[in-house]
Amino acid sequence: MITLTATEENYLKYIYQLGEAQSGLVKTNDLAYKLEHSAASVTDMLKKLADKKLLTYTKYYGVSLTKTGLHIAKKVLRKHRLWETFLAKNLKFTWDKIHDIAEQLEHIQSDELTDKMDEYLGFPKFDPHGDPIPDKQGNISIPNVICLADAKLKKQYILQNVNDDSAIFLKYLNKIKLQLNDKIKIIDKEEFDETMEMLINDKMRITISNDAAKNMYVKSI
Amino acid sequence: MITLTATEENYLKYIYQLGEAQSGLVKTNDLAYKLEHSAASVTDMLKKLADKKLLTYTKYYGVSLTKTGLHIAKKVLRKHRLWETFLAKNLKFTWDKIHDIAEQLEHIQSDELTDKMDEYLGFPKFDPHGDPIPDKQGNISIPNVICLADAKLKKQYILQNVNDDSAIFLKYLNKIKLQLNDKIKIIDKEEFDETMEMLINDKMRITISNDAAKNMYVKSI
DNA sequence: TAATTTTTTTAGCTTAGCTTAAATATTTTA
DNA sequence: TAAAATATTTAAGCTAAGCTAAAAAAATTA
Secondary structure (H helix, E strand, C coil), X not given: CCCCCHHHHHHHHHHHHHHHHCCCCECHXXXXXXXXXXXXXXXXXXXXXXXXXXXXXXXXXXXXXXXXXXXXXXXXXXXXXXXXXXXXXXXXXXXXXHHHHHHHHCCCCCHHHHHHHHHHCCCCCECCCCXXXXXXXXXXXXXCCEXXXXXXXXXXXXXXXXXXXXXXXXXXXXXXXXXXXXXXXXXXXXXXXXXXXXXXXXCEEEEECHHHHCCEEEEXX | CCCCCHHHHHHHHHHHHHHHHCCCCECHHHHHHHHCCCHHHHHHHHHHHHHCCCEEEECCCEEEECHHHHHHHHHHHHHHHHHHHHXXXXXXXXCCCHHHHHHXXXXXXXXXXXXXXXXXXXXXXXXXXXCECCCCCCCCCCCCCEEHHHXXXXXXXEEXXXXXXXXXXXXXXXXXXXXXXXXXXXXXXXXXXXCEEEEECCCEEEEECHHHHCCEEEEEC
């Protein structure tokens, strides 16, 4: 069993997340931007991880994870999302605070701990942001969602997933009292700037910008 | 608020624990032995920590923690013991496994997390090994115990505290089914090698070596 | 398609935290 | 109390993981 540093694990995690959107191929610069490191540092690390057979690296072209690399990336994500669930559900943290702490906790090395936490939490399938939690085998439940920005007028939806990248955005959701599983009815969409007017849980009327809508995912009902 | 690396925190923690026994003065070699590093590395780090005003370092003489250093050391110990409590009580880990995981968890940086965990666990005063958990202010409940090796014949005791330094010892305790808060009556003590014969909870008869007795602490009843 | 721009890599440096070997203090012991 | 043993520090060097600046490759555009 190979043990990686927190840094190496983060590389694999972000490569996985960036690759998820597309074919699995990730460019040096995109990673550098995500990690907030110089492209040169990223190149260095990619070579190192390629030597360890965790990814395949082709100069000037990009990287993609090997089977082993993918497995580790999912495990890190699994730990991250299990910890987020614990922080939110059990410790009553607000969701704008859990991400940063989970970024640390995801690197704790103990499979037994991970699995006991999973059991302790009742084998949750989604974390507090609505993101799927990989199970012990790495299986992921894929929720059938669309972006709120693409939601149709007059239709009804349930808020399933929010983007957890930005604490500012999550703080904003706290402020407007919008929560996961809330019922959303699209009342109006302004043509000019795509601002949306919505009815939440059949009683609260709110207006959100297109920027905000782009960070939310809903399931139609 | 200064943030230290896990390595720096470990130095402070061990200096605190080694110093506790005596006047607070800790020698380079003792630390080197505890940390399993070369004495030269330790000297380097001590200088660095002295520069940061976390300890006072006198060449060839030794180190002792400053007020700030002491505060941080206690905080690390607090986190370590809170996590051990969580692992044992909530996740049902056996006590020989919790130390190594807590060694990692103790470096998670979030005062809010520490305090929420404390509350979640019901503000425990002692961890699963019987060691005191410093409270938010750094106060420590000192249990009134004596070493089992010094316990008197025919007298009755309660097992209050065990040494958690060695997983092998803790595994041994698991095997002989000895637990914290068990009632112990000393039946006999062999003169030759100080092996002790004891009655546990008025029913189970066991024999333990002096080496084992030295790692246990009891309160007389 | 040639020139320009962007992306990526290479080269050389920095810091943290370790190492061993050699030098210097301190302590022990004969 | 002088020699020997032990403890500690200094010196030099290593690796991981970052950096900047310069070079090279790839992509874009005129």
